[in-house]
Amino acid sequence: MTEKKLEKVAGNGLISRRHLLGMGATGVGLAASNSVLGQNSGINFEIPGWSRTPGPGPSNYGSRSRYTAAVQRSTAFQNPTYPGGGASRSPLQHLQGTITPNALHFERHHAGIPDIDPAGHKLVINGLVRQALAFSYEDLLKYPMVSSVYFLECAGNSGALLRGGNEDGTAQSIHGLVSCAEWTGIPLSTLLDEAGVLPEARWVAAVGADAASMGRSIPIEKALDDVMVALFQNGEPVMPGQGYPMRLFVPGWEGNISVKWLTQIKLTRAAAQFRDETSKYSDTLPDRSSYQFTFPMGTKSLITSPSGQMSLRNAGIYQITGIAWSGSGSISRVEVSADGGQTWADASIQGLQLDKALTRFTIPWEWNGGPAVLQSRATDSRGNVQPTRDVILAERGNISFYHNHCIQSWAVSNSGEVTNVYV
Amino acid sequence: MYKKIVFPLLAICIALNSLVVNSQERVRLGTPISEADLEGFDLIAEPDGSGFPSGGGTARQGKAVYDINCAVCHGANGEGTSGNTIIVGGDMQSEGPPLRTVGSYWPYASTVFDFIRRAMPATAPKSLTNAQVYQVTAYILFMNGIIGEDTELNANTLVNIEMPNADGFVDRSHIHSIE
Numbered sequence: 075m076t077e078k079k080l081e082k083v084a085g086n087g088l089i090s091r092r093h094l095l096g097m098g099a100t101g102v103g104l105a106a107s108n109s110v111l112g113q114n115s116g117i118n119f120e121i122p123g124w125s126r127t128p129g130p131g132p133s134n135y136g137s138r139s140r141y142t143a144a145v146q147r148s149t150a151f152q153n154p155t156y157p158g159g160g161a162s163r164s165p166l167q168h169l170q171g172t173i174t175p176n177a178l179h180f181e182r183h184h185a186g187i188p189d190i191d192p193a194g195h196k197l198v199i200n201g202l203v204r205q206a207l208a209f210s211y212e213d214l215l216k217y218p219m220v221s222s223v224y225f226l227e228c229a230g231n232s233g234a235l236l237r238g239g240n241e242d243g244t245a246q247s248i249h250g251l252v253s254c255a256e257w258t259g260i261p262l263s264t265l266l267d268e269a270g271v272l273p274e275a276r277w278v279a280a281v282g283a284d285a286a287s288m289g290r291s292i293p294i295e296k297a298l299d300d301v302m303v304a305l306f307q308n309g310e311p312v313m314p315g316q317g318y319p320m321r322l323f324v325p326g327w328e329g330n331i332s333v334k335w336l337t338q339i340k341l342t343r344a345a346a347q348f349r350d351e352t353s354k355y356s357d358t359l360p361d362r363s364s365y366q367f368t369f370p371m372g373t374k375s376l377i378t379s380p381s382g383q384m385s386l387r388n389a390g391i392y393q394i395t396g397i398a399w400s401g402s403g404s405i406s407r408v409e410v411s412a413d414g415g416q417t418w419a420d421a422s423i424q425g426l427q428l429d430k431a432l433t434r435f436t437i438p439w440e441w442n443g444g445p446a447v448l449q450s451r452a453t454d455s456r457g458n459v460q461p462t463r464d465v466i467l468a469e470r471g472n473i474s475f476y477h478n479h480c481i482q483s484w485a486v487s488n489s490g491e492v493t494n495v496y497v
Numbered sequence: 498m499y500k501k502i503v504f505p506l507l508a509i510c511i512a513l514n515s516l517v518v519n520s521q522e523r524v525r526l527g528t529p530i531s532e533a534d535l536e537g538f539d540l541i542a543e544p545d546g547s548g549f550p551s552g553g554g555t556a557r558q559g560k561a562v563y564d565i566n567c568a569v570c571h572g573a574n575g576e577g578t579s580g581n582t583i584i585v586g587g588d589m590q591s592e593g594p595p596l597r598t599v600g601s602y603w604p605y606a607s608t609v610f611d612f613i614r615r616a617m618p619a620t621a622p623k624s625l626t627n628a629q630v631y632q633v634t635a636y637i638l639f640m641n642g643i644i645g646e647d648t649e650l651n652a653n654t655l656v657n658i659e660m661p662n663a664d665g666f667v668d669r670s671h672i673h674s675i676e
Contacts, residue, residue: 155570155579157619185622199527200535207527208534217524268527279541285622287540287615296673326674340541345670347544347605349612356666358597362589364662366604367670402674458675473594 080440084419086412087440089391091422145169147178148246158186158285161228162315163250166378172397172425172432173223174253176308181315182228182251184350185286188335192319195283197265197303201340204270211319214305217260222302222325223431225399227252227371229328229355233475235463235482235496243494245381249482252399254432257323259304262297262339271298275341279348280322283337290331291345292324296369300325303336326401326430327369328477330355357474364474371401372479373460375408375435375452386490389443394421395436400454404428407453408435414447414483414497415462421450429455446486447497463496540623542611546656549610550627553651556644559636562629566618575640585640589662600641604666606658610634 081090138145147162161182164174174180181187192211200206231251234240240248266278271294278297281289292301304312304323312318317334324331330350345351351367358364375398380386398405404427409418421435435450452460463480485495532539542548563571570578575585575598587601595601599609614630616622625633635650643658644650 153579155582155619159619185616185619198530198535198538200530200532200539205527206530206532206535208530209527213526213528216526265527268523268525281541281615285616287622289541289611289615293670293673299673338539338541340539342541342543342547344543344545346541346611347608349608349616352604352608352666353597353599353602353612358589358595362595362665364602364666365669366666367668369670369672370674372675402676456674456676 080438082440084411084413085417086444086446087442088410088412088417088419089438089440091420091437093438145178147180148250158183161230161251163246164253166245166250166252166376166397167381167384169378170395170434172254172434173308174255176255176310176313176316179226179253179255179307179313179316180228180251182230182329183284183286183315184288185284187314188284189314190283190319190335195319195337197320197336198338199265199269199341200338201279201342202272202275203266203341204272207265207269209265211305214260214303214320217264219258219260219305220302221256221258221306222300223254223256223426223428224323224325225252225254225371225430225432226323226329226332227374227399227401229330229368229371229476231329232374232478232480232482235480235494236467236472236475236478238472238496240494242383244383245376245378248382248494249376251329252397252432254399255308257302257304258306258309259302259320259323262301262303262322263299265303265339266298266341269341271341274343277342277345279338279340279342279346280331280333280336281338281340282317282333283335288330288333288350289346289348290333290351291342291348292331294341296324296327326371328355328371331369355476357470357476360471360473365470368477369401371399372477373400373402373405373452373454373458374398374479375405375450375460376482377410377448377450377484380448380486380492381484382492382494384492386441386486386492388490389441391438391440393436394439394448395424395434396421396450397432398435398450398452399430399432400452400456400458401430402458403430403455405433405435405452406455408433409451409453410435410437410439411449411451412439412446415449415451415481418451441486441490443488443490445488447495448484448486448492449481449497451481540611540615542607542614544605544607544656546607546652549607549652549655551652552628552631553649553654554628554632554635555649556632556635556639556646559629559632559634559639562625562633563636566625567633570619575637584637589665598641599637600643600661602662602665604660604663606634606638606643606655606660609637610655613637
């Protein structure tokens with residue numbers, strides 16, 4: 075394929091997504107131009123050592139290649155006054171597809187990870203019900219289960235962008251508090267049905283069995299809709315850092331409400347007004363009033379490659395890729411700009427476009443070796459379009475940093491260095 | 498979810514009647530319990546006063562509880578030792594970004610009791626008695642100028658405390674998805 079045939083669809087080198095067909099990871103045309111007839115390629119074709127010696131046999135629980143060991147979550151400095159508290163972020167720029175491996179799913183704990191023996195754990199349903207009930211883990215395993223792929227995003231994800239700075243930020247350091255998994259469990263409505271919800275119950279209060287006994291309130295309509303008590307994450311028992319033996323999963327809503335290590339569901343008349351739905355996860359506006367109970371996460375996307383702290387070696391064709399999601403539906407469109415938002419081209423969706431799940435997008439781009447600003451903009455199935463940072467700042471200022479879903483801008487310099495910028 | 502599967506089956510597959518009947522039998526494995534069983538387990542203390550234990554305490558009593566169990570992280574006067582441990586002071590109408598604390602920001606006094614009982618002190622949560630939680634809650638409210646040093650804090654008095662920023666919140670809980 076030659077340069078002439080590449081259909082440019084937006085400014086600064088964006089190429090029609092149609093050219094993705096038949097294109098390898100290295101990019102359009104490069105393979106063909108590299109082949110030189112009759113000359114030695116310089117590649118070593120000697121049979122390697124690992125093809126001459128049997129390796130270790132099967133194992134009981136797999137581990138990844140030691141050559142990929144650098145793909146890690148990032149954990150913040152542990153504050154001694156906050157035992158077990160803090161977060162780890164998913165290495166978004168090193169991942170592909172849409173499912174986050176369990177060991178790389180982001181974490182946010184308020185008092186560390188409890189070491190729960192499932193035999194000693196119970197789930198209680200009480201309050202405004204006909205009959206209060208207790209369930210053991212063994213009980214719950216016997217219920218019919220449902221599975222869905224859902225993203226989970228901390229309300230504080232990407233909040234750093236509202237404050238500015240973070241010139242050296244990466245996809246992981248700025249946006250790594252989002253992950254996606256297949257969650258399997260029991261619809262909460264099944265268990266609530268068994269207890270018999272009284273008509274005056276308007277909310278459920280969910281509490282975890284960690285040392286913080288973290289609690290959150292959820293309106294009854296949502297609790298009876300798509301909320302589940304999740305027991306499995308990508309097919310295996312939920313990881314301890316994700317709430318083993320069970321967590322609440324509240325699709326599309328701010329991560330903190332999907333209470334981990336779930337041990338109590340109490341039906342109440344009003345919200346319990348826990349610390350983490352008053353003092354935290356609320357957003358103070360410029361007029362000093364504060365939004366409380368901002369539940370659905372906004373329509374959002376970001377380019378994961380090229381992204382902050384990467385460097386492009388040569389001018390040429392690159393595969394732009396990233397993730398998009400919405401707490402209110404599925405992703406219907408992702409556009410990409412290479413000129414800081416002046417012109418846009420439609421990216422192609424790679425794989426599934428599921429409700430409230432990460433969606434992978436991709437588009438080829440020819441970098442001409444000059445400056446560029448790469449952005450992506452998602453639209454969801456309800457027509458919500460991801461806003462710019464300026465729009466978010468104008469609407470709500472930057473006193474609070476939760477619930478930010480603005481467009482991310484990555485600048486590419488003449489020398490190919492990629493950095494976080496504000497345009 | 499159950500209904501979605503069962504009803505289409507019922508409508509079309511009369512021949513599979515026995516299967517349908519089986520799948521309609523609900524799994525019901527919850528063990529009936531009483532609220533009395535949950536005393537000491539259910540720690541939810543709500544703004545309307547439900548869930549609060551008996552007893553009470555004053556700020557004067559709470560100073561000792563605070564000095565021994567809290568000051569190391571929250572400072573001698575609640576001024577904090579790090580960003581997330583400041584629990585006294587602040588003003589929502591300040592010129593610069595407001596310092597948001599228990600005193601300046603929190604809408605309900607019930608949350609102070611509820612949170613301390615379940616989560617504090619951070620190194621040994623749930624190690625205080627209910628009386629100590631009342632006392633230290635009173636002391637934090639006193640340091641914030643919200644109650645007097647000898648005000649008795651209990652299930653009845655606590656729900657009547659008007660927090661300075663009680664009217665500062667816009668409830669968005671009706672928004673379950675964005676149109």
